Amino acid sequence: MFEHEKMEIKLDTFIPAYKLLPLGALSEKIQEADEILKECTLCPRECRVNRTSDEMGFCKTGNKPFIARWGPHFGEESPLVGRYGSGTIFLGNCNLGCLFCQNYSISHLGEGAEMSFDRLADIMLALQQGGCHNINFVTPTHQMPMILRSLQIASKKGLNIPIVYNCGGYESLHAIKLLEGIVDIYMPDFKYIDPQMAKKYSCAEDYPEAAKAAIKEMHRQVGDLIIDKGVALRGLLVRHLVLPEGIAGTSGIVKFIAEKISIDTYINIMDQYHPYYKAFDNPPLNRRITNKEYKEALRLAQEAGLKRIDGITI
Numbered sequence: 001m002f003e004h005e006k007m008e009i010k011l012d013t014f015i016p017a018y019k020l021l022p023l024g025a026l027s028e029k030i031q032e033a034d035e036i037l038k039e040c041t042l043c044p045r046e047c048r049v050n051r052t053s054d055e056m057g058f059c060k061t062g063n064k065p066f067i068a069r070w071g072p073h074f075g076e077e078s079p080l081v082g083r084y085g086s087g088t089i090f091l092g093n094c095n096l097g098c099l100f101c102q103n104y105s106i107s108h109l110g111e112g113a114e115m116s117f118d119r120l121a122d123i124m125l126a127l128q129q130g131g132c133h134n135i136n137f138v139t140p141t142h143q144m145p146m147i148l149r150s151l152q153i154a155s156k157k158g159l160n161i162p163i164v165y166n167c168g169g170y171e172s173l174h175a176i177k178l179l180e181g182i183v184d185i186y187m188p189d190f191k192y193i194d195p196q197m198a199k200k201y202s203c204a205e206d207y208p209e210a211a212k213a214a215i216k217e218m219h220r221q222v223g224d225l226i227i228d229k230g231v232a233l234r235g236l237l238v239r240h241l242v243l244p245e246g247i248a249g250t251s252g253i254v255k256f257i258a259e260k261i262s263i264d265t266y267i268n269i270m271d272q273y274h275p276y277y278k279a280f281d282n283p284p285l286n287r288r289i290t291n292k293e294y295k296e297a298l299r300l301a302q303e304a305g306l307k308r309i310d311g312i313t314i
Contacts, residue, residue, distance in 0.1 A: 011228040016162050018155055018182045026152050029178055033145035036175070037063050043095040043141050043172050044210040059095045059142035060110070065120045065150060066092040066143065068112035072132050077268055077310055079225065079232035080134060080164065080185075087132030087161070089123060095142045096168045097203030098191075100243075100279035107139060108277065117146065121153035128161050133231050134185065136164040144175055148182065162233060170207050171214035176221075185225070186218035187237045190257070193249030201247065201285070215261060225266035225308070236261070241270045242297045244284040250297045251304075258304040268310035269297050 018026065036042055037051040047057025054062060072085030080086040090103070092112025105111045124135050140147055151163065162184035169188040190211050192198040198207035218236050225235030238261075240253055250269075257265050271294040279285040301309055 009226050009228065009233050011231055011233065014162075014228075014233050016160060017184050017222075017234070018151060018163065019160065021181050025181065026148065026155075029182065030145065030148045030152060032178060033148050033175075034063075037145055041172060042144060042175050043170055044204070044206055045095060046172075058097075059093045061093045061142050062114070063146070064114045065117060065146040066112050066114050067120065067123070068092045068106040070123050070127065072127065072130060073136065076136065077232075077237065079227045079230065079237075079266075080136065080187075082133040082231040084131035084133060086134055086136045086164070087124070087127030087130070088136040088138055088166075089120075089127075090138045091140055091143045091147075093142060094139050094168065096170050096207075098168075098277075099201050099282055100273070100276055100285050102274065102276045103139075104277035117150045118153055120146070120150035121157065121159075124150070124154040124159055125157055128159055132161065134162040134164050135159070136166050136187075138166045139168065140165055141167050141171055141175070144179070151182070165218075169211040169214065170202075170204050171210060173210075173213050173217060176214050176217045180221045183218075184222065184234045185232055185237060186215075186222060186235075187239065188215055188218065189239045189241065190215065190253050191241065191248060193252035193256070197247050197249065201282070212256060212260070215257075219261050219265070224262055224264045236265060238265055238267045239270060240267060240297075241273055242289050242294055243273055244287055244289050244293065246293075247285070251300050254301040254304040254306060258306050263305045263307050265306060266308045266310065267301065267306055269294075269301055 039048045040051050045058050049055035049057045051063045068090040070089040073088040074085050076086045094107035101107050164185040165183045166187045195205045199205035222235050226233045275286050
């Protein structure tokens with residue numbers, strides 16, 4: 001565990017977590033992660049299929065990297081983007097079934113291609129060479145072992161920038177604990193507080209409890225987000241997408257973060273909800289949120305005591 005409460009991290013002297021691991025520790029983590037794939041419990045669904053023998057569970061993914069897109073991204077939160085962009089790698093498929101997913105062609109329709117671990121490592125190195133401030137794995141949950149193996153290769157070849165774990169929040173506590181000392185920046189969604197809403201719109205009734213446990217563990221590992229010279233170096237950044245008619249349960253989510261995580265949690269209360277995929281057939285998700293709904297969400301976050309709301313000066 002990092003003594004993040006006492007650390008003063010500067011951009012000029014920053015060393016990524018995976019570079020600080022004891023000799024052989026990453027190999028041990030890779031071996032443990034690979035074992036999980038043989039009776040897969042990488043996420044709370046616990047499909048228990050053998051993904052090393054071409055069996056596939058809910059995520060429809062085997063045991064090789066399955067990648068959709070990659071490149072510098074300038075649409076993320078400003079501490080991730082910095083000046084030269086966040087080095088995003090969109091992993092194909094997903095362990096959630098969100099009816100309104102804006103990346104549904106990747107998450108639900110199978111956009112992407114299988115590649116070697118070496119190829120994924122080379123992509124990381126190319127993003128670093130292009131000036132990106134971090135390697136931002138989008139939807140990594142179901143491909144965590146593949147990421148670790150490729151990261152080991154990339155690290156040996158000179159990768160030296162933070163790893164961002166940009167996930168949906170539906171995480172296995174065991175898997176998140178395995179990532180300690182590897183991930184620098186955790187960026188989970190916190191989508192719902194109500195199990196019935198999670199079941200109806202994402203096929204994951206246990207989502208709220210899984211997200212709470214995972215976010216607690218993420219914060220234990222890396223602490224509040226540390227930013228130097230406008231660039232995020234280490235810590236937790238939570239995303240919460242406001243949904244129509246209070247479907248997401250914003251009040252309960254911000255209260256949990258303020259009371260159980262930290263009032264200094266960096267949180268992005270997002271207003272960009274658009275109907276995508278099957279949302280058009282599932283009102284009230286068939287409309288954008290109103291300005292009133294968004295302002296109410298911001299008010300709830302501020303009243304809960306949160307001090308670091310993306311884009312808001314408090």
